[in-house]
Amino acid sequence: MNQENVPEEAAERRPAAQPGAALWSGGDGKRCSKVVAFKFGGSSLLGAERMLHAARLVREAAQKSKVVVVVSAMKGVTDHLLTIEKALAAGKVPYARREAEVVLEMHLEVLENLRLDEESDRRVRHELQLLEHDLLHEVAGWRQSTNRAEFSDRLASFGERFSARLFAAALEKLEVASVPVTSSEFVLTCDTFRDAQPHLEQSKLRGRKILLPLLKEGTVPVVTGFIGATPDGRITTLGRNSSDFSGAIVAQVVDADELVIWTDVDGIYTANPQESAEARLLHELSYEEAHALAAGGAKVLHPKVLPLAAESEMVVWVRNTFNPQARGTRIGPASECSSALPSGGAV
Ligand code: ADP
């Protein structure tokens, strides 16, 4: 099976009476088109050229399917934002302020290199400046925040909020209708800041109200990974490297047929290919096999993705943004190919 084929039974297994299902089902109660969720990691978004390249992958998929996108912050930005928090804790307020300005400058540079038409450029610039205003407001008011972890989540959330706006702009430049969506609008979590657990059912109910009408009208929602909010509206994050998990949550919200994790390697290997010359690419894995690798520390996939994907038997692909010709690793219910994992498991 290749990534464009969806077994028909999978679509038929889906309950017809999901909230919001009527938004896009035909008169017979069946869904009209395939839905895919694309998650892009930080290295796939680092700079205008990479954003446009990733946006082209979305444009191609959007010709055949409904697409929802989930983005990380640009590589390095979350670390940068967290140094602001450390600087403030050490009393280095002017330094923290300067760092916040540097974060804005990084994103403004990407905007410039996207070379949007004048009107779009003005609009997106304004959106970025509003975010910067909020970020500087956080920096100025840091003494008022009594909970350090909560404050750190609010700061860290800006990376994804910036990148979602820029990625939506990159799509628009390619004439793909798109809109940035901040996931704290629907991903409801507990208040364990820095490692918040999502309330999946409630998030699904709220998320469908926001995302399904967009998909129905052919707009690509560009959703921030990593971020949620408590029911009383305080921003949380799902933990470092958790945008993959956000990808799985968003895919589940829209009942996606597939989730594609676009990253910087050709798929899941037996070991980190950047560190081991012996690492072997795995073409086909069961949920359990891939979960064992993720839980064993393979950074390429967040360990919370597969238990969630397995619940709805959603197929997960891990693919290389920079080498989209490569098929990638398929994780899902057994297909005609047998598992590529050496017997006895890889961890
Ligand atoms: P992203 O920014 O796209 O989320 P990450 O850096 O989080 O990307 O994950 C991709 C990285 O995971 C790869 O560059 C690779 O170094 C690392 N990695 C660790 N273990 C594995 C593995 N078993 N297979 C593939 N990549 C792995």
Ligand code: ASP
């Ligand atoms: N931006 C967040 C981080 O750096 C989430 C992610 O990239 O997955 O941890």
Ligand code: MG
């Ligand atoms: Mg990652």
